[in-house]
Amino acid sequence: MKQLLTMLALFPLVAAGLFAQGGDPVIQDLRVDVIYLSSDYLQGRETGTEGERLAAQYIATRFEELGLEPRGDKATFFQEFSAVVKSNPHAAAGETRTARNVVGFIDNKAPQTVVIGAHYDHLGHGISGSLYTGEPAIHNGADDNASGVAGLFRIAKALKEKKLKKNNYLFIAFSGEELGLFGSKYFVEHPTLEWGKINYMLNMDMIGRLDSVLVVSGTGTSPAWEEALLSIPRDGFTVKKTQSGMGPSDHASFYLNDRPVLHFFTGQHGDYHKPSDDSELVNYAGMEKVTRYMLQLIAAVDRKGRLEFTKTKDEQEGRQAAQFKVSLGVMPDYVYQGEGLRIDGVTDGRPAQVAGLQKGDILIQMGELPIKDIYDYMEGLAKFEKGQTTKVILLRGGERVEKEVTF
Ligand SMILES: [Zn+2]
The missing domain is CATH 3.40.630.10 (Zn peptidases)
Known part of the structure; x- marks a missing residue:
């Protein structure tokens, strides 16, 4: 003390x-x-x-x-x-x-x-x-x-x-x-x-x-x-x-x-x-x-006593995203309970910000893939290469908004 x-x-x-x-x-x-x-x-x-x-x-x-x-x-x-x-x-x-x-x-x-x-x-x-x-x-x-x-x-x-x-x-x-x-x-x-x-x-x-x-x-x-x-x-x-x-x-x-x-x-x-x-x-x-x-x-x-260990289906999360070839430059809202990926922040100069995505947007589709949660989003990211452009669909204040993102 x-x-x-x-x-x-x-x-x-x-x-x-x-x-x-x-x-x-x-x-x-x-x-x-x-x-x-x-x-x-x-x-x-x-x-x-x-x-x-x-x-x-x-x-x-x-x-x-x-x-x-x-x-x-x-x-x-x-x-x-x-x-x-x-x-x-x-x-x-x-x-x-x-x-x-x-x-x-x-x-x-x-x-x-x-x-x-x-x-x-x-x-x-x-x-x-x-x-x-x-x-x-x-x-x-x-x-x-x-x-x-x-x-x-x-x-x-x-x-x-x-x-x-x-x-x-x-x-x-x-x-x-x-x-x-x-x-x-x-x-x-x-x-x-x-x-x-x-x-x-x-x-x-x-x-x-x-x-x-x-x-x-x-x-x-x-x-x-x-x-x-x-x-x-x-x-x-x-x-x-x-x-x-x-x-x-x-x-x-x-x-x-x-x-x-x-x-x-x-x-x-x-x-x-x-x-x-x-x-x-x-x-x-x-x-x-x-x-x-x-x-x-x-x-x-x-x-x-000793707790039994079980392996889980290892979804990619957070920093693990670094393993992908591309990233959007958004911060996912991990506590969001609804459908889609709610964006808690966008990083300046990264693809999401360049495409006009904003904090509070809810990402519901990337290319052809519907995004129901963060795991769909991670799965979606794995499908893209650097330089590729894709359509994304967002909910912004209840409205559907379409944007083109270039990775
Ligand atoms: Zn920490």
Whole structure:
């Protein structure tokens, strides 16, 4: 705690504002953690930079304060690895940097261990992956993913106090995620405890914008999930489940190594990967609800021992789209429940924007292929080559609109 206070002393104004607010102590802790991690002081937490190191130090300090054991390299909280940073995704060579995962352990002397993870790196001043087209600016990444890291502390604190002793718990704050899941890939290849003992993995990536829907992905990765999820009462939100264990975040690394996974996500928004993803836009009470929901899930499967792993039909999602020869340059709305693909944002200068597609449009047809959901859209993309032109049909304010898109 002393170290933590010293760190917060670097932010007298932030700290004073925080401690003056009072209220629910759980929500208060979530707020303090998100505000620190997404402050300008950490310069956007770019992998392998000083801002990343400061964030890692804060996380280690919080783990220690919560009574977690160090479980990184050589009895420290840190696990070092190399990450390749490219100036743009098409650059042939990149710069190799040293990055670090932060790993803490609750040892209940149980035969198996649950991994709870969240990445803490972000886009610095706007490295590859940024959707911002202005002058370089600090990308604070409050929702992406200071929110998930704050969630780790909340869950760790609760699990230290609860009587759920049938599993050990390994908490990992991953780095290198934004550059391509470097930290989680490194961990699954170099686990700091016996890999065979790892039961399942829960990932939090962007849990700070709860509105009315919580997206839970990976429900097909174990037969245990459906039943467990049904047993948990909802607190003012609905749960949108998707089966696939693949996806654009760290749970995919565990799924690909045959572990049941779930990813918790409160949905896409216009500040995603932009400097405006700031702490004042975070729903802290919503984060409390999401993490409480996860704790209820952990309790629901506590006595089930090792969860059975099942492979899912691996739909292409999110960052996986990079494997396609073409892309539209749109941000899909992952929480949209209706038919079609609702567009949450378009990137300047990319095919969708050039063709006149707009935020809020619902894509219902590409070429001859009707688009009922994001998976049809991914399937559709795979059919096109660069330079090809196709007709797309959209719903805009209820009207059908036709556009020509050139990839
Ligand atoms: Zn993220």
